[in-house]
Amino acid sequence: MDNNTEPMTDENAQGRIRLENIERIMKAAEKVFAGNGFRGATTAAIAEEAGLPKANIHYYFGTKAKLYRAVLDDIIALWLSSFREIGEEDDPATTLADYIRAKMELSQHRPNASKVFANELIRGAPRINKYLSTELKEWVEAKAAILDHWIAEGRMAPVDSERLLFHIWVMTQTWADFEAQWAAVLGRKNGLQPADFDAATDAITTMVLRTCGLVPVLPRSS
Amino acid sequence: MDNNTEPMTDENAQGRIRLENIERIMKAAEKVFAGNGFRGATTAAIAEEAGLPKANIHYYFGTKAKLYRAVLDDIIALWLSSFREIGEEDDPATTLADYIRAKMELSQHRPNASKVFANELIRGAPRINKYLSTELKEWVEAKAAILDHWIAEGRMAPVDSERLLFHIWVMTQTWADFEAQWAAVLGRKNGLQPADFDAATDAITTMVLRTCGLVPVLPRSS
């Protein structure tokens, strides 16, 4: 009672080690869940990837389901932070191009986050349905309203604004989720290169801006 | 030796039952693999979905891996059959619109096929890499060459033809793979309806045809 089992001279180090271990486990879990889905992932694989004994996973997170939940929450927070605020006064072309670029950078640098989310959606999204039908739904409706406002003002061509947003997501996220397919079809034996992401960004941006009448399309000569 | 264990009066029925069981198992397997991936799927779940004892799965297919392989091969055959022949003399707008419509119909009517394929791609496509880097690569290169030919002839606007094909795939397949997301965001509590697939088809077709300069885009009035 007069002392603790460990010296109290270094409370910060304790907390730091704890946070570091949690961070390592979350990172490892994101990778393993991305590659195997929830059911296919094993705590042993996560532990090995994290370089820790299997029991530590349970010490920090209790169950595999809670760890998965923590990984999903982390990804949703990342997603929401990527949804830059868009105002009615912004320039349509700049705003759309910037948004596509931001999504592509996430695909390039956090591909496993996108893959975990994609796995969950393919499975019918049992654990994130609430998020999809509340926050995400509201975000889509708010941003589609801004696009519709721009259209009504004649600042861009009429488009199906909700589907445009959906299709921007899938075109950008496919470069993370299905990287294996695009690398194989493009003959990139060492995976996609930065130039591939740049080319994809350009192609998507051109497609969206032409669709919205924000850049000229060369007319057919015939 | 003078007779077999079963009467030979009905060889066709034997073969028919066999084919029917194989068909039922394949269909059940497609559904279970779609919802859980290879590792997450269990032979017990497949057997229950097929309404057969678990041992029958192994009797007909040997191992879970061989069953999965059979399901993948079936899907690849379906995919290849959807790649209509496209010739240089065809009309660009009609050809692209028909192709988008065909892909959307597959997404609507065989969503589990698309999901099994998506699962495999997210995992890094270990089992279909050969297909991706041979047949699919050649198909893409051949079709992109036709688009480039149309562009060179001035029959459509310049586009990044390979990425255009990739993005058509993902925009159409997302309506199968991520149906849960779109249904939640659109507030469809009973899943996507036929009208949703029609709206998506229109949105994708408009996007692609505007990008290729094959339909006019209303200019900004300002």
Added chain:
DNA sequence: GTCTATAGACGGATAGAC
């Protein structure tokens, strides 16, 4: 707080009766 050892449930696959 950390790790080894293991309990207890579930998975794929098969033997052998029918």
Added chain:
DNA sequence: GTCTATCCGTCTATAGAC
């Protein structure tokens, strides 16, 4: 050809030593 019963490996989770 079909199905029940079961083997054996792997999985999640935890008990208990350190």
